[in-house]
Amino acid sequence: MSEDVPEDVPEVASEATPEPTSDEPKPRRRQARGERRIAQLLQAAANVFCSNGYTAASTNAIAREAHVSPGTLYQYFPNKEAIAIELGERLLHQMREAHGQAFTPENLALPLPELLDAVVDPMIEFNCANPAFLALMHGSDAPGRIAEEHDALHVSLLARVREVLAHFAPAMPAQERARVAEMTFATFKGGLDLVLAAPEGPERDAMIGELKTLLLRYLAPLTEGPLTEGPVTTTRSH
């Protein structure tokens, strides 16, 4: 019983360890072309998923979009689901970085309007730059793994919002705080859809401003004691 072929389907090459360390002199032979192909395929997959959704996107279409044959696609990904998972993980990673910067402790010390800017702006920017993210996460036809990780992200984001609420309204009971956090996040998602639907330019900017006004008016009355910024400032009313 000789060792069988190392791997017909080498899974997706993890982007780690690009430098050949001494203990791993031969991770893979032709890394450069392969990595390029993977990136190319993921970009193509992002485009196709974005315009057709996960299920409606055919692997042949992804291969065609990447100017590659179906066989080549399946050299780097064991199946269609793995494409979505790898793409989703990369996007989730970027997203975590973005919202990691958004919820820093120093931002938490800001007054509410500035905090809203600091949190909302990066989120919107990320979703504008990566429309495939929402297409993959929001679609109900995404593979189970993606849905799980999206749920995890959702839970951690809710926790962050609850933290902020705890800071601005410490006397609020936990149950209500959880409810307000969910409502705040749902409102942001709804507004995000609107922002993405608006054409880039002044209209989109106005919509972003409107979303911030909405969130501010909702959250400002919750702040206690001497208001951090004053009640419901008519930031940019008519």
Added chain:
Amino acid sequence: MSEDVPEDVPEVASEATPEPTSDEPKPRRRQARGERRIAQLLQAAANVFCSNGYTAASTNAIAREAHVSPGTLYQYFPNKEAIAIELGERLLHQMREAHGQAFTPENLALPLPELLDAVVDPMIEFNCANPAFLALMHGSDAPGRIAEEHDALHVSLLARVREVLAHFAPAMPAQERARVAEMTFATFKGGLDLVLAAPEGPERDAMIGELKTLLLRYLAPLTEGPLTEGPVTTTRSH
């Protein structure tokens, strides 16, 4: 050239004229069983669409859900799209009735909090009772016809909201009014998702209340002159 067979695919029987009037003594022979089958098939389709979405739902699955053979299904519907269209039209019709009652002139004369109750409650109730509606309309994989009609409904709902805004804030410029109307509606949709996700009972009711609070806090500052109800009443604060 003799008259060919009346219709291999009789399209879906319109629900009108169940009583045989004198000028139409023979519209169709066996109406009762057929109508029952159609309703049964549409109910089954609603279930399957609801849990799988349009594209992922197979006609065989719909037939199975209705305890009927595929052939029977295709006796009443020319194709899969027609099932979704008929179902969508019936749901849209009910929806139009519901929001027609919601936006009556007398409701428009109510102060803002009561108006919110009058508009939000029927909408939520309808979507709770007909989860297939959102599944069909919100999914990006719906057939083109459905998307068109949903767009039409969306436009008319936005117009209603703009009317309300014009009533409460007549001095607001049209462009901003349109933006606020879109934001209000998007917020409602986001909150609706949350309400539907919550388990029926007190949690859902609390979520509905929270959504109303959110909308009230957003819209109340827009009212001009002597406030109709007072500013941002802490309706059910902690």
Added chain:
DNA sequence: GACAAATGCGAGCGCTCGCTCGCATTCTTG
């Protein structure tokens, strides 16, 4: 009861999809 229309069935057609396989090509290593 006789007849026809309406209704019901389910095997199976044609098609597309995800995916495979054998083989050609390119690159790295010794």
Added chain:
DNA sequence: CAAGAATGCGAGCGAGCGCTCGCATTTGTC
């Protein structure tokens, strides 16, 4: 350069899909 691994190709496979067809059954009308 020779050897072999990594990469690239595309016709074609099984499976599931939407949908059809021929035929059996039920039901209303005479």
